[in-house]
Amino acid sequence: MPELPEVETIRRSLMPCIGATISAVDVWQRHLRRPLDPNALRSLAGQRIDCLSRQGKYLIFALSNEQVLLVHFGMSGTLRIAAAEAVKKDHDHLQIVLADGRRLVLNDPRRFGLVWAGRLHDAKEIDRLGPDALSDDFTPEHLHHALRRSGRAIRNVLLDQRVVAGVGNIYANEALFLAGLRPGRRAQRLKRSDATRLYEALRTTLNEAIAAGGSSIADFHDGNGQLGYFQLRFRVYDREGQPCVACGQLIQRVLLTGRSSFFCPRCQR
Numbered sequence: 001m002p003e004l005p006e007v008e009t010i011r012r013s014l015m016p017c018i019g020a021t022i023s024a025v026d027v028w029q030r031h032l033r034r035p036l037d038p039n040a041l042r043s044l045a046g047q048r049i050d051c052l053s054r055q056g057k058y059l060i061f062a063l064s065n066e067q068v069l070l071v072h073f074g075m076s077g078t079l080r081i082a083a084a085e086a087v088k089k090d091h092d093h094l095q096i097v098l099a100d101g102r103r104l105v106l107n108d109p110r111r112f113g114l115v116w117a118g119r120l121h122d123a124k125e126i127d128r129l130g131p132d133a134l135s136d137d138f139t140p141e142h143l144h145h146a147l148r149r150s151g152r153a154i155r156n157v158l159l160d161q162r163v164v165a166g167v168g169n170i171y172a173n174e175a176l177f178l179a180g181l182r183p184g185r186r187a188q189r190l191k192r193s194d195a196t197r198l199y200e201a202l203r204t205t206l207n208e209a210i211a212a213g214g215s216s217i218a219d220f221h222d223g224n225g226q227l228g229y230f231q232l233r234f235r236v237y238d239r240e241g242q243p244c245v246a247c248g249q250l251i252q253r254v255l256l257t258g259r260s261s262f263f264c265p266r267c268q269r
């Protein structure tokens with residue numbers, strides 16, 4: 001599932017489209033998390049792409065008419081730059097045709113993605129987000145404060161996009177391993193020093209994954225790539241029953257609100 005690093009990798013791969021003008025939008029398959037609105041999308045024709053930013057797991061294209069195009073990749077989405085002559089693939093939902101013939105193509109086999117055009121302040125999804133996990137607004141104090149107020153398991157607080165935007169189950173588990181904290185511990189019991197360690201572990205984990213993803217951009221543009229998805233060898237995620245990379249103890253799995261968490265019983269307390 002695309003989390004912050006994968007979305008950031010996609011964002012970087014799309015930077016060559018900044019400054020280009022949209023000449024048309026073709027919707028092939030409307031069915032996503034919310035049905036695509038072909039009229040709203042077609043109205044983007046004639047607009048220039050001025051800027052491409054990211055907030056959590058959302059990509060935000062800022063357009064010359066002061067509207068935005070918001071894209072969320074759900075469980076399995078990607079957006080790629082395709083040459084004019086490239087053929088359509090299975091699960092391609094829409095294409096944004098640029099004036100120079102290149103196309104931005106959204107592919108989403110599991111169809112949980114979201115594509116929406118409008119004014120940024122009308123985008124409820126963005127309004128509800130907490131600070132981006134790699135932004136200056138996300139600080140150790142912010143994390144500690146959020147943890148202190150919550151009776152939930154730490155892992156679940158990290159997944160709450162209103163607390164911090166961009167972290168999903170994979171990188172939450174990886175960061176908790178680096179910080180030496182068990183995913184199921186009650187958040188409000190964490191000390192300030194624990195929260196600071198967790199904050200640093202999150203930043204490290206996300207930045208490592210972005211660095212790994214960056215190396216896959218060239219492959220992706222050649223049409224071979226998965227764009228950084230699962231490029232990393234995870235330290236703990238999905239490694240139940242395998243030896244801990246630090247101490248050799250077997251990694252355990254626990255279900256927290258229905259989703260798996262993985263931890264080393266010796267390294268994580």
Ligand SMILES: [Zn+2]
Nearest residue numbers: 244247264267
């Ligand atoms: Zn261990």
